[in-house]
Amino acid sequence: MSEKKGVLRLLEIADEKRSLLVVSGILSSLSAICMLIPYASVYFILQELLLHASAPANADGAYMVRWGVIALAGLVGSLILMYAGGMVSHIAAFRILYGLRVKLASHIGRLPLGWLNGTSTGAVKKTLEQNVEKVETFVAHQLPDLVQVIVTTVVMIGVMLYLNVWLALACVVPIVLALLVQVLSFASTRTKENVRKYYDSLERMNGSAVQYVRGMPAIKVFGQTVHSFRRFYADMIAYRDYCVKHTNDFQNGYLTFKVILGSFAAFILPVGVFLLSRDPQNVAFASVLLFFLVMAPGISAPMFKIMFLTSTLRDIGEGVERMDRIFAEPPVAEPPVAEPPVAEPPVAEPLASRQPEHFDVQFDDVSFAYSTEGEAGKEALSRVSFLARHGQVTALVGPSGAGKSTVANLIPRFWDVQEGAIRIGGVDTREMSSSDLMNTVAFVFQETFLFYDTVYNNIAVGMPDAAPEAVYAAAKAAQCHAFIQKLPQGYDTLIGEGGVYLSGGEEQRVAVARAILKNAPILVLDEATAFADPENEYEMQLALAELVKGKTVIVIAHRLSTIREADQILVMQKGKVVEQGRHEALLQANGLYARMWAAYTDAQNWQIGKQRGRVDTDEHAQQYYSR
Structure with a gap:
């Protein structure tokens, strides 16, 4: 990580040549000098x-007109x-x-997918949009202002020192005091901490706002307001309080x-x-004093911009820190680049990525723990x-928190295992x-993400070069062609x-249509029919x-009836595989799977009005049946 901070680090990240900034600085400097000419003319x-105060008619009119034209x-x-600048x-x-x-x-695209799962969409969006957008304000507007302030101040103080040292020092005193106030106001440790908390509260509010908007239909259906979405409301109040504190x-x-x-x-x-x-x-000194009184605003006017400049520099510094965190x-560690043989002419350097000869998936003594703040947490596997x-179909079943989703997430390298290997x-x-790896594995998880794009492009992301006929065929196979046709613009409808x-x-x-279109040899499903209504579930099962x-x-099963015909069922509990086999064999073993199956079938047959013993069965289901 670079030791540079703020604007210097910003330019280093962007890798932008400084030539345009230098040209802009020169033009802004000349503009600042020209802006002083009207004050000098006055x-x-x-x-x-003043020289002809006793007889103004004797003043040289042509001389004054000439200075007016110069102004x-x-x-x-x-x-x-x-x-131009x-x-x-x-x-x-x-x-x-x-x-x-x-x-x-580009960097986010190379991060483990697990990082994206554990990071607020609003926080990433704020960094990519708002924090970066601050740069435009600074470079396009306030950097030229900074140059103008410096040039104006240096030129004016130089001229004033030449005319009268004592009056020049009298002008320097308010400049020094103003800058001192700036430093004390914005550079203190307390201020920096408050600024950090301000941006943290803004980031949290952005993240919860995204969730609130997505959940707005449910909030409206139940006649609730923003107060019912406690996280968003609390984040708004926190942001308001920090804004007030910031102002005070x-x-x-x-x-x-x-x-x-x-x-x-x-x-x-x-x-x-x-x-x-x-x-x-001393009329000469009187004219010099008059010069100081007239030209002083030439210094004060541009220096007012320092207040906003300092604020922007602080914003950029905070934004750069958040970029550096990303x-x-x-x-994700990639295989090293293979060196071409010396005897052969150098061609495109291939990645030393090994290609599997078949598509069996093997977990070999795998242990894994989610890290928390840089430290390893409790083992998930x-x-x-x-x-x-x-x-073949391999089903993962078990209570909530048993490690089923972790197994599914480790196959496409959402994270890397700490011990063992996945082959x-x-x-x-x-x-x-x-x-x-991504071309080899397709996955459909319960929490589906769709892009702010057309329905067609959301399906085609599985294979961007696919022909339209293939996209439509995948949609039909996934039983979504019918409802897409009813949308305002069909497949071109924005989501x-x-x-x-x-x-x-x-x-x-x-x-599911994405996965069908991708047609990868390995498929990971997290109960792909979980949100299907009864009318369409049968068609989706066929698809x-x-x-x-x-x-x-590899399918994560929450409804045990969907995996009765699986080639093998892995029963997981507390991050371990405790049972393994087909449905019938596991029932005969009378272990955890048999108890889960009994709880599941009892829950399916449960009705209001049955004997009190049914309550115990329902509690049994809640204990063993994963949502």
Whole structure:
């Protein structure tokens, strides 16, 4: 990780050449100098009038007109140079934005899928959009402002020191005091901590807002308000409280800053009057004092921008830290690049990704624990071993928290195992490239994610180059063609923002259509019919029956009736495989599976009004039957 912080780290991440920023800085500097010309023109005109105060008619009119034209030319030149500098800075800003977003998206795409599952969508979205968007404001607008402030201040102080040291020092005092107030207000440890908490609360609110919007139909159906969605409401209140606290912390510093910068005359006049009182007839000094009084606003006006500049720099610093947290996440380890033989001419360097000869999935003494804040947590799997053969269905059953979903998630390398190995066709999954592994495994989980895109593209993501006929065939096989045809634009209907939201069963069938289209040799299913209504469940079972033919199928079963014909059933409890076999053999063993089956069948036959003994059976089902 780089030791650079803030803007320097930002430019390092974006890898943007500084040439455009240098050109923008030069143009902004020239604009700042030209902007001082009108102030100088006013001074020379007033000086001419002061020299002929007793007889204004004797003042040189042509001289004053000439300075008026020079003032106009300086103003026009300043605006032109400011526009040119702004255009260049905008080009640089958008290039930096592009570089940042591409690098972030590329890195996130190489992270373990488990990281994405455990990270709030709103938090990632805020980093990619809002934190990065701050860069455009800074580079395109406030960086030129910073250059103007520095150039204006340096040039003016240099001129003032040349004219009169004491009056120049009187101008430097409010500048130093204003900057000191800025440092005390924004650079303290307490302020930094409050800013961090502010951004944390904003990030949490963004994350819970996404969930709230998705759950809004249910909230409306039950006649509830935002208060019923406690997490979102609590996050909003926390954000409001930090905003108020944020404002209260800065209001005194902000007011003091404004008062000091608006009071240059209060510092200049006492010194000027004192010096003038020692030589009242000194007309030359009087004109110099007049110059200071006229030109002081030329310093104070641009320095007001420092307040907003400091705020943006703080925002960028916080945003860069959050980007670095993402970059600090280690990507999925890929096999090393194979070195081509020396004797042969160098061609494209292939990845040393091993290709499986068949598609049996083997867990070999696998242990795994989810890490929490960098430390290993309780083991989710402990020394799990089994073989799922190609062309067969392997079902995982067991109580909630037994480790079924962990087994499914480890096959496509959502995480890497800590001990043991997972092999496909005898090849360790860690020796396969991510692209090869993803092409080998298809999965349909209970929690389905659909992109804010058309229905067609949501299905075609399983195979982007597929012909439209193949996409439609997959949709028909997944029993979702009929409801898609009823949507406003059919397959071109947008899902999500600006479009429609599908029901849980409809989303599940779209996910099944993806898997059918992908046609991968290994299929992982997490109760793919969980959200299907009774009318369509039979059709989906038929679709899945076609989908699983000739594949290695690993299915997490919540309804035991769906896996009676599985080639093997793995019964899991507390992260271990405690029983293994076919349905009939497991029933005869009279172990955990037999008790789960009894609880399941009793729950299916349970009716209100039966004897009290049924309550014990229902409790038995809750203990052993995974939701």
